[in-house]
Amino acid sequence: MLTIGDMAKTTGVKVPTIRYYEQMGLLSHAERSEGNQRRYSRSERDRLSFIKHARELGLTIEAIRELIDLSQHPEKPCAEADRIAAEQLATVRQKIAKLKKLEAELERISTHCHSNHVRDCYVIRALANHDLCETDHD
Amino acid sequence: MLTIGDMAKTTGVKVPTIRYYEQMGLLSHAERSEGNQRRYSRSERDRLSFIKHARELGLTIEAIRELIDLSQHPEKPCAEADRIAAEQLATVRQKIAKLKKLEAELERISTHCHSNHVRDCYVIRALANHDLCETDHD
DNA sequence: CTAAAACCTCTAGCGGCTTTAGCTGCAAGA
DNA sequence: TCTTGCAGCTAAAGCCGCTAGAGGTTTTAG
Ligand SMILES: [Zn+2]
Ligand SMILES: [Zn+2]
Ligand SMILES: [Zn+2]
Ligand SMILES: [Zn+2]
Numbered sequence: 001m002l003t004i005g006d007m008a009k010t011t012g013v014k015v016p017t018i019r020y021y022e023q024m025g026l027l028s029h030a031e032r033s034e035g036n037q038r039r040y041s042r043s044e045r046d047r048l049s050f051i052k053h054a055r056e057l058g059l060t061i062e063a064i065r066e067l068i069d070l071s072q073h074p075e076k077p078c079a080e081a082d083r084i085a086a087e088q089l090a091t092v093r094q095k096i097a098k099l100k101k102l103e104a105e106l107e108r109i110s111t112h113c114h115s116n117h118v119r120d121c122y123v124i125r126a127l128a129n130h131d132l133c134e135t136d137h138d
Numbered sequence: 139m140l141t142i143g144d145m146a147k148t149t150g151v152k153v154p155t156i157r158y159y160e161q162m163g164l165l166s167h168a169e170r171s172e173g174n175q176r177r178y179s180r181s182e183r184d185r186l187s188f189i190k191h192a193r194e195l196g197l198t199i200e201a202i203r204e205l206i207d208l209s210q211h212p213e214k215p216c217a218e219a220d221r222i223a224a225e226q227l228a229t230v231r232q233k234i235a236k237l238k239k240l241e242a243e244l245e246r247i248s249t250h251c252h253s254n255h256v257r258d259c260y261v262i263r264a265l266a267n268h269d270l271c272e273t274d275h276d
Numbered sequence: 277c278t279a280a281a282a283c284c285t286c287t288a289g290c291g292g293c294t295t296t297a298g299c300t301g302c303a304a305g306a
Numbered sequence: 307t308c309t310t311g312c313a314g315c316t317a318a319a320g321c322c323g324c325t326a327g328a329g330g331t332t333t334t335a336g
Pocket of ligand 3: 078079081082251252253254255258259260261262
């Protein structure tokens with residue numbers, strides 16, 4: 001049996017975060033020692049790794065909850081899981097698109113100031129005036 | 139003089155957000171009408187536009203506060219402003235790099251499942267096992 | 277003059293944690 | 307055996323950047 005500290009060490013998820021995941025229903029309420037400390041099995045550690053990996057890929061707690069529920073029912077169709085992954089991919093692509101616009105504007109803004117004083121600073125002027133921008137960036 | 143609603147309409151910043159910015163010290167405490175409603179000048183509207191634009195470019199409230207403080211002192215050197223813009227550009231580039239890794243993994247994950255049941259779903263397997271990934275994505 | 281729209285303050289909520297405070301548990305060294 | 311000190315516990319608050327709602331007041335249009 002693993003302590004919560006062991007879980008943290010082997011998965012890289014911080015101790016308070018593990019307790020938070022339990023509270024959020026991603027991890028079931030762990031068994032307790034006589035002294036009321038959490039004790040975990042290997043399968044619970046695996047589940048925590050799953051959660052960590054999913055979080056790293058940007059999935060929400062809610063999406064992860066659905067995936068875990070699904071994975072408890074191997075006979076069900078997996079369309080729902082596939083949809084969640086596809087949606088996350090779309091979300092990531094949208095974010096990239098937005099950030100690339102920002103990158104272009106910020107690059108322009110931060111390379112155009114050849115002044116020394118705030119009075120003529122291109123950064124300040126560019127922030128004050130969106131007309132200098134080349135894109136909409138919403 | 140403009141009401142808070144006028145400000146919202148002309149800048150696209152929502153009314154509660156304007157009040158929030160005031161609370162955060164980005165907008166100074168507005169003058170009030172006899173009935174205690176906020177009244178703004180054109181320069182305050184310009185400042186709000188500045189704030190909005192900076193937020194759209196991803197700057198934090200804190201960074202915007204610094205920029206506003208700076209812009210009150212046109213004689214000062216603008217190195218600080220330039221640094222803020224450059225840092226934001228770096229931040230955006232980091233985010234893009236991270237998201238591109240995620241995009242690659244998610245693309246792989248969401249195109250590889252040709253199964254019908256959760257039991258063999260590639261999505262579930264890929265999330266459970268980072269070894270199937272091609273990058274670190276931290 | 278009235279009714280509706282806009283405004284006010286204050287508080288709570290979102291997501292995904294992190295931090296803090298004030299406890300108790302437990303193992304190892306003297 | 308005692309003590310020291312890390313590890314664990316709970317509950318609550320804090321973080322960011324808003325957003326939403328309750329419950330009241332002011333302004334404006336007709
Ligand atoms: Zn400058
Ligand atoms: Zn712009
Ligand atoms: Zn599948
Ligand atoms: Zn991975």
